[in-house]
Amino acid sequence: MASLRTSYILVLWLSFALTFLLHGCLSVEIDREGLPWTGLNTTDWETGVLPPLDQMWELNDFQIAAKNFLAARWYASYRTAALDQVTYQANMNIWQKIRLNGYTFRDVSDVNLNTTILGYNFSLPFFIAPAAYAGHTNESAELSLAIAAGKLGALYAPSIESTKTLEEIAAVGLPNQTMFHQEYVWSNRTLLIEQLKRIEHAGYKAIFLTVDNTGVNGIRVQAIRETQELDSDTGHSASFTLEALAEIRNLTTLPIVPKGIKTAADAKTCLDLGFPAIYVSNHGGRVLDGVPTSVEILLDIRKQYPEVFENMEVYADGGVRSANHVIALLALGARAVGLGRSPIWANIYGEEGVEKMLTLLQAELQTSLQLMGEANVQNVVGNLSYINTKQVEAEYFGIN
Ligand SMILES: Cc1cc2nc3c(=O)[nH]c(=O)nc-3n(C[C@H](O)[C@H](O)[C@H](O)COP(=O)(O)O)c2cc1C
Numbered sequence: 001m002a003s004l005r006t007s008y009i010l011v012l013w014l015s016f017a018l019t020f021l022l023h024g025c026l027s028v029e030i031d032r033e034g035l036p037w038t039g040l041n042t043t044d045w046e047t048g049v050l051p052p053l054d055q056m057w058e059l060n061d062f063q064i065a066a067k068n069f070l071a072a073r074w075y076a077s078y079r080t081a082a083l084d085q086v087t088y089q090a091n092m093n094i095w096q097k098i099r100l101n102g103y104t105f106r107d108v109s110d111v112n113l114n115t116t117i118l119g120y121n122f123s124l125p126f127f128i129a130p131a132a133y134a135g136h137t138n139e140s141a142e143l144s145l146a147i148a149a150g151k152l153g154a155l156y157a158p159s160i161e162s163t164k165t166l167e168e169i170a171a172v173g174l175p176n177q178t179m180f181h182q183e184y185v186w187s188n189r190t191l192l193i194e195q196l197k198r199i200e201h202a203g204y205k206a207i208f209l210t211v212d213n214t215g216v217n218g219i220r221v222q223a224i225r226e227t228q229e230l231d232s233d234t235g236h237s238a239s240f241t242l243e244a245l246a247e248i249r250n251l252t253t254l255p256i257v258p259k260g261i262k263t264a265a266d267a268k269t270c271l272d273l274g275f276p277a278i279y280v281s282n283h284g285g286r287v288l289d290g291v292p293t294s295v296e297i298l299l300d301i302r303k304q305y306p307e308v309f310e311n312m313e314v315y316a317d318g319g320v321r322s323a324n325h326v327i328a329l330l331a332l333g334a335r336a337v338g339l340g341r342s343p344i345w346a347n348i349y350g351e352e353g354v355e356k357m358l359t360l361l362q363a364e365l366q367t368s369l370q371l372m373g374e375a376n377v378q379n380v381v382g383n384l385s386y387i388n389t390k391q392v393e394a395e396y397f398g399i400n
Helices: 002-026 059-069 072-079 086-097 142-152 166-171 189-201 221-227 242-251 264-272 294-304 307-311 323-331 341-349 351-372 390-397
Strands: 115-117 120-122 126-128 181-184 207-210 256-261 277-280 313-317 336-339
Touching: 059 072, 059 341, 059 351, 072 221, 072 341, 086 294, 086 323, 086 390, 126 142, 126 351, 142 166, 142 341, 142 351, 166 189, 181 189, 189 242, 242 256, 256 264, 264 277, 264 294, 264 307, 277 294, 294 307, 294 313, 294 323, 294 390, 323 336, 323 351, 336 341, 341 351
Parallel strands: 126 336, 181 207, 207 256, 256 277, 277 313, 313 336
Antiparallel strands: 115 120
């Protein structure tokens, strides 16, 4: 009888130990890569398994979930940035140096997030930026991004290097949905002309022309480690001069917005050439490592060529992970703010995830604006009374 009890206790202990061991092996502690900590508990997650969507409460959560779910190779290919990732880290950290000014004694009972981008109406001042090959996160690839953007009334601009064709993406848009499309400056001019025609024909309303990877991409070491491949031949033109930029407008009837403007001088050039808008961006730190953040570039344009903001629309992106980041860029003069990696991470859940990500950001924006005493998001655009950027300015421009 006693030996029976002993073996029973032994079996019980063994099964406890086994469960503990197995759980220990499968459950994960994920390296958060310095992302802000807001209590997301990953100890019950299993590597390679999609975490519950209802645990996602802010944009960074989606990155952690994607890191848990995606194969290391694909996570690295989306997450990577160029060389030492100085610019990527700067994009993520610049927000710590900006303070928001919140005013009381105002009527904020009805907060309005509506805006226009190139004259088209949108319900949100942030948009889904072009990001190549969404298909490694979810089979629906760019289709879920287009559908979620349509449901929320947000702009989506697919990459010319998408998993789905640009016609397939256009086809899932709502009847009244406006989408723009991204294009690269290919050295193959026939390809460029043919793609511009297809973009026009499919009903996209403007082109984000990416001008920042002149012949090469940045050397994205983090991704190279996974793939063992140097991304050498991009097919992008390495002789894209000022004349070529001016001339490219003859190739399409759609408005062209140069994307990847990262100096005040280039912003002024685009203004002088009569472009309707520019898109300030360092490509999420994936191209030239060491360049400034959009916050710094916008401050520099304000300082050197303030007329840019009066005469053309300005969009910006890079490291935007919360509504307060959106507000900072809007206050610096951006009319709309792009999201690159966040929609990719959210897309591991397909359309439902992207919709949730956008809805969370919408709620954050509504809340922050209300708490800041501003009922209309359009009043934030170019309104420096809402932010304090002195710390950034002191570091970037030096103290005179
Ligand atoms: C995986 C990935 C692919 C991208 N592909 C493109 C692209 O095809 N064309 C382009 O103009 N920008 C591309 N970008 C840059 C984004 O449009 C955007 O500028 C950048 O991701 C914004 O920074 P964020 O990721 O911190 O939000 C890509 C970015 C990522 C992360």
